[in-house]
Amino acid sequence: MGTEIIEYLQRIDATLAPFDGHFIVHGGSPEHVEGEWQGTLIVIEFPDYQHARGWYDSPAYREILPLRTENSDGVTMLLAGVDREHLATDVLS
Template sequence: MTHYAIANLRNVVVGADIVEYLQRIDATLAPYDGHFVVHGHQPELLEGEWDGTLIVIEFPDLASVRGWYDSAAYQEILPLRTANSDGVAMIVEGVDRTHRATDVLATS
């Protein structure tokens, strides 16, 4: 099942460290078939308030996203981002195209 690495970053200081992080992250994703599906565009708010920049990276499965995040290559560049931004990062499992809203009732 598809899994996603999702981050909401705030207070990003775009300096040399963030530039280096951005220049190097794609190479860390490639071995795990990860690719950006949302990256850096400001949302059009329909409801509520939003603070930050949303990033969504898609992976084919949980093993791939965990492999990427835990990899030596990514762990080497991670401090470049965490020292220059605030935010949260998480892994979430996707759903397939047959998913219906009421499917979550069967798992609660």
């Protein structure tokens, strides 16, 4: 692991805190039960989409972002989640 990625990891938690973001998945060895996956999965949870967008656009995160993007390959997505009462059929309406 390069020094830039180490610095990114050392600094990211401070950028998440003001937006109540925290890791719920951070790497690990997945058990493949269907399909194929290559890479490392990282999931960060926020209270809502606006907090996630605020974090990603924040000056603090933008300052460390090149440490990751210039030293690793990956895809970043922001997604609106569902609550615990969500049912699979809710997407049909």
